[in-house]
Amino acid sequence: MEIQEKDLQELQEKLILIYKFVTQEKLYEKFFFEDCNLERPYKYKNRWIEELVQMDDSVEFLKTCIIEVEELKGTRVEDISFIDIFEDQDTESLLDKYGLVNLEDVEDLDLTVLLEYF
DSSP, X not given: OOOOHHHHHHHHHHHHHHHHHHHHHHHHHHHHHTTSSOOOSOOOSSHHHHHHHHOTTHHHHHHHHHHHHHHHTTXXXXXXXXXXXXXXXXXXXXXXXXXXXXXXXXGGSOOHHHHHTO
């Protein structure tokens, strides 16, 4: 399936927002629930987000996905790092672009197109 440049950019931007959200949630869990036998008292609205937060290696998985999208855009992996890709994106402008008020609204993103590629 041939993917257009604008679709790749949208895919990467959504993955970056999801990465930021999942990272934030994992830090939250680590801070509040690490040394106790309690689990999160809530579930996420989006089943895919729920699964990512529960995955042990989801942060690395999302990093790999973001880098692979960059490769599909034509960038050689040797020429760029995840940090370069990540720092090129402004969270506030991405939130505005996709009509989200804050990072927690990532669960409301339409991920159907995103999931077609994986």
